C-alpha cells in the first residue's frame with residue numbers, strides 16, 4: 001500500500017479527520033486535494049479537540065510532510081489562524097507545504113457566497129458561506145488569483161483591480177449590497193498573508209507528490225466533503241463546488257491514477273447532512289434527534305445542527321461505484337449502541353418500482369421512498385472494544401450488511417472519537 005485515497009462516502013463529516021490522523025503515523029506524506037475551509041476535520045488527541053479546516057490531518061506527526069494541493073482553495077487568514085492554534089498547542093508546523101497553484105479566497109468571494117445564498121431564499125444550498133463556490137467559479141472562469149500570484153505584485157494588482165471592478169458591480173448593482181473594496185488595502189492585507197505563509201509555499205506541489213511516489217514513499221490523499229456533495233456525482237445543485245471523489249485526488253494533487261493502490265471509503269454507521277438538499281433516509285424528530293444528541297452532530301465548521309437519518313445502501317453502492325472503494329472505515333458505530341432496532345435502506349421505491357441505482361436528478365430523487373430492512377440492535381456499550389471478536393453479534397451482523405451493500409470489505413471500525421477507539425480488521 002503506497003498511495004491511499006481517503007474519501008467520504010456520504011454527505012461529509014463521516015470522520016475522515018479521525019481516520020486520516022490514525023493512518024498518518026505510518027505515512028510519509030498527507031495531501032489535501034480539494035475543497036477549502038468549508039471542511040472541518042476533527043482530530044481528538046486526549047483532551048485536545050482539533051478542528052482542521054485546511055491543514056491536512058497528518059500534521060500532528062512532525063515527520064509526515066503535509067501538503068495543501070493545487071486543487072484546494074485557500075483562505076490565507078484561516079490558514080494562518082490554524083497554524084497559530086497548532087503552534088500554541090506545541091505542534092511546530094514545519095512539515096507543511098502549500099501549492100503555489102492553489103487558488104486564493106478573496107473578500108469578494110465570501111460576500112458573493114452570502115449574497116447568492118440570500119437571493120435563493122427557499123432554494124438555498126445552505127453553503128458554509130466561506131466563499132468556496134465563488135472562488136472555484138473564478139478558477140474555472142480563469143479570473144482567479146493563485147497563491148503564487150501574491151508574490152508577483154504586478155500580476156496580483158492587475159488581477160485584483162480587474163476582479164474588484166466586476167465584483168463591485170455585481171454585488172452593488174445586482175445583489176444590492178453595499179461594498180467598499182479598495183485595491184490598495186486588499187493588496188496590503190493579502191501581501192501580509194503572503195509574507196507570513198511564504199516559508200510553506202512551493203511553486204507546484206505536484207513535484208513533491210510525484211517525487212514521493214517515485215521513491216516508493218507512503219502517501220495519503222485526504223478528501224474533504226463527500227461523494228454526495230461532489231459537483232458531478234452528488235445531489236446537484238445541493239453540492240459543493242469541487243470533486244471530493246477519489247478521481248478528484250489525481251487532479252487536485254497532480255499525479256497519475258496509475259499510482260493509486262487503495263481507496264478507503266469512510267462510512268458513518270448512519271447518515272448525516274448539513275445544509276439543504278434531498279436526504280431520502282432523513283429521520284425528522286424522534287430517533288433523528290437522538291442520533292444528533294448521541295453523535296454530537298453539529299457542524300465542525302459552522303456549528304449548525306446536522307440532519308440525521310438511517311444508513312442508506314443506495315448512497316453506499318453509488319459511492320462504492322464512483323470511487324472504486326477497495327475497503328471501508330466504518331465510523332461512529334458506538335452511536336447506535338442504545339437502539340433496539342436499526343433500519344437500513346436497501347433500495348428506493350420510485351414510481352411503484354424498486355430501484356438500486358442512485359437517481360442523478362434530484363427531481364427523481366425527491367420522489368423516492370426508502371425501502372428498509374430492520375435489524376436488531378445490540379444495546380450495549382462498545383466504545384471500549386478494540387478487538388473485533390468482542391463486538392456483540394448484532395453489531396457484527398450490522399457491519400456485514402454495510403459491507404454487503406458496499407461490496408467492499410471493512411478494514412477499520414471506529415467506536416469513539418479518540419485515537420485509541422478503533423478496531424482494525
Ligand code: GDP
Nearest residue numbers: 013014015016017040041042332414415416417
Ligand atoms: P470529517 O469532516 O469527516 O472529518 O468529520 P467531522 O470531524 O466533521 O465529524 C465527525 C465527528 O465525529 C467529530 O466530532 C469526531 O470527533 C467524531 N467521531 C469520529 N469518529 C467517531 C466515532 O467512531 N464515534 C464517535 N462517537 N464519534 C466519532
Ligand code: IMO
Nearest residue numbers: 012013038039040126127128224225240274275
Ligand atoms: P467535511 O470535509 C459536511 C456542505 C454545506 C452545503 C454544501 C455547499 O468536514 O466533511 P459550500 O460551502 O461547500 O459551498 O457548501 O456542502 N458542506 C459540507 N457538509 N461536511 C463538509 O466538509 C462540508 N463542506 C461543505 O453544508 O450543504
Ligand code: MG
Nearest residue numbers: 013040041300
Ligand atoms: Mg467535517
